[in-house]
Amino acid sequence: MNGWSTLEGAAWSDCSPSPCSPPARRSLSTRPPRTPTTCRRKEPGVTLRTYDTRVPLTRICTLKPGQTPNVGKLVPAVDLRTAEDFAFEDNFVAHVLGNLTVPADGSYTFRLTSDDGSRLTIDGTTAIDNDGLHGVESADGTVALTAGHHSVFIEYFEAGGGQRLTLSWRPPGAEDFAVVPSSSTRSRCRPGPSPISARGTRSSSGGTRPARRTGDPRWMSRSSP
Known part of the structure; x- marks a missing residue:
């Protein structure tokens, strides 16, 4: 036996009894697991993880636990504007994960710009909710922060059309917004010497929904953070 097994699976929709994406073939190792690799030192920038769903979402969804991203890499700043930036169109x-370094106590105003929906969470609390199907739109939120490090988590989805995800801020005393620079962020500790790249379809714990129709009242409510 070569230590590998092949399985097939598909993401299932809660609106249809049939799979909403073609089955994805997986090759899984039956060998004993390796000892976890020691995490690398945190680096300037943030960690970007992209998951291929292959179905048109209408809102931010919660992914089923234990899924490996199709692509995981370090990016200098949250200013992503092309399919090449995300590795998918x-x-x-x-998901964007990182730590924000704040130089002084004060009220910091953040601006989250996206196409389609996005949500910013700082230290486990939602700071900006810009969810839903839409073109390039910005939403602002002000958070009182103390000097030091704060965890940042951004959720984003893209259904069709252009791609855009930008995180800007206006620190105390600043007159205008600017993209949060890499000098103010640190990536989450991540294993391995190179970016993740894996094929396959990822699915959400709540299933997926068909694309929204204009005026359809079923899509007026949003999921809770």
């Missing part, structure tokens, strides 16, 4: 979910 349509029908995907992306």
